[in-house]
Amino acid sequence: MKIDKRLQIWTLLSFVLSIIIVVFVVKHLGGTENILRSVGIAGPLISIALYGILSVTPITTDSLTIINGAMFGPLWGSLISWLGNNLASFVEYYVGHSISKASNFKENKHKLPFGLGKLPTDSVWFLICGRFIPGYGGKLISLIAGVYRVPLWRYTWTTTFTNLLGSILLAFGGHGLVRFV
DSSP states (O other), rough: OOOHHHHHHHHHHHHHHHHHHHHHHHTTTTHHHHHHHHHTEEEEEEHHHHHHHHSSSSSHHHHHHHHHHHHHHHHHHHHHHHHHHHHHHHHHHHHHHHHHHHHHHHHHGGSSGGGGOOOOOHHHHHHHHHSSTTTTTTHHHHHHHHTTTHHHHHHHHHHHHHHHHHHHHHHHHHHHHHHHO
């Protein structure tokens, strides 16, 4: 029960933090934009690196994708976010794969309750649709795919495809948000 409480607290904190970051950046867009433009190519590179850093935390990267759309425009924001989300996805997959190896998951998955060992994790539909769950969908799918050792090629094409769609939607949304705030 303690773990469930902690997860709820982390989820709430990361959601609130994401909203605060988005509102702050949008309200101070001029100053933030000047900083990112003054560092030149390092601005997008820093943003991409942030995705990799946030991938190992419970904080979602949806707000960062919205910020990229607001900062860099819908097209560049989508590209930067897509690259960053792909980096994050592969870090999460690697973490999941490492957990799988360390726990001998392949040999022990039949012991999981509720038939979770038979979860269709290598299903294309599972990999695509699961990533569209707002907030933690992509993070969970990446970790699960790594733990269940989904074939890398299947994981790669489903991940890059869904990350592209999500990046476009959120970056264009972030760009449009600038007009309303």
